[in-house]
Amino acid sequence: MKFFVDTADVEAIRDLNDLGMADGVTTNPSLILKSGRDILEVTKEICGIVSGPVSAEVVALTADEMIAEGRKLAEIAPNIAVKVPLTWDGLKTCKVLTGEGHMVNVTLCFSANQALLAAKAGATFISPFIGRLDDINLDGLDLISDIRTIYDNYGFDTQILAASIRTANHVAQCAMIGADVVTAPPAVIKSLANHVLTDKGLDQFMQDWAKTGQTIL
Numbered sequence: 001m002k003f004f005v006d007t008a009d010v011e012a013i014r015d016l017n018d019l020g021m022a023d024g025v026t027t028n029p030s031l032i033l034k035s036g037r038d039i040l041e042v043t044k045e046i047c048g049i050v051s052g053p054v055s056a057e058v059v060a061l062t063a064d065e066m067i068a069e070g071r072k073l074a075e076i077a078p079n080i081a082v083k084v085p086l087t088w089d090g091l092k093t094c095k096v097l098t099g100e101g102h103m104v105n106v107t108l109c110f111s112a113n114q115a116l117l118a119a120k121a122g123a124t125f126i127s128p129f130i131g132r133l134d135d136i137n138l139d140g141l142d143l144i145s146d147i148r149t150i151y152d153n154y155g156f157d158t159q160i161l162a163a164s165i166r167t168a169n170h171v172a173q174c175a176m177i178g179a180d181v182v183t184a185p186p187a188v189i190k191s192l193a194n195h196v197l198t199d200k201g202l203d204q205f206m207q208d209w210a211k212t213g214q215t216i217l
């Protein structure tokens, strides 16, 4: 399963990329606002850090304007994936831009039917938002499972890019279900290594090693 980093914080991206844990990056208008930087400038810098897909989102609402914005974003670098919302205008934009050879990530997906439409529109990635479904007491992971079943039933190539990841459990469950990618905030990715028994066991090893009086170097 691929890990994409869900942020426009270039230092956090660089840190995870150095660890081999950044197979790509996703941004959105809220993450660009949080970065405090110009979208074209920060996206270009991110594309220079990671070799995998970097999602940059259009902000227009009509297909014609989305297509124009998407073409401009795609000019930034070869690894740009143009992000479009799951609306009919977004699906039309997806069809046009994938037809021109661009990667497209269809975002703000909250139902299996929406994911089915995105696959039929030729989406490279579909971004179902797990955390925001959980927020309204629905089970976001059930959606990932439903999309996996549908895509496998019909052999769709669209990659499931599980988004709105809030916990380490989301990551593990997405891997069990068979999502192709998870995109998670840097802190969630970093938390995947944490376990209280690892800390406890290492502490005991260090205490016992100290008692040997030995050194390795």
Ligand code: G3P
Residues within 6 Å of the ligand: 006, 026, 027, 028, 129, 131, 132, 163, 164, 165, 183
């Ligand atoms: O890429 C989508 C992601 O940024 C949304 O996450 O936590 O705002 O629902 P969240």
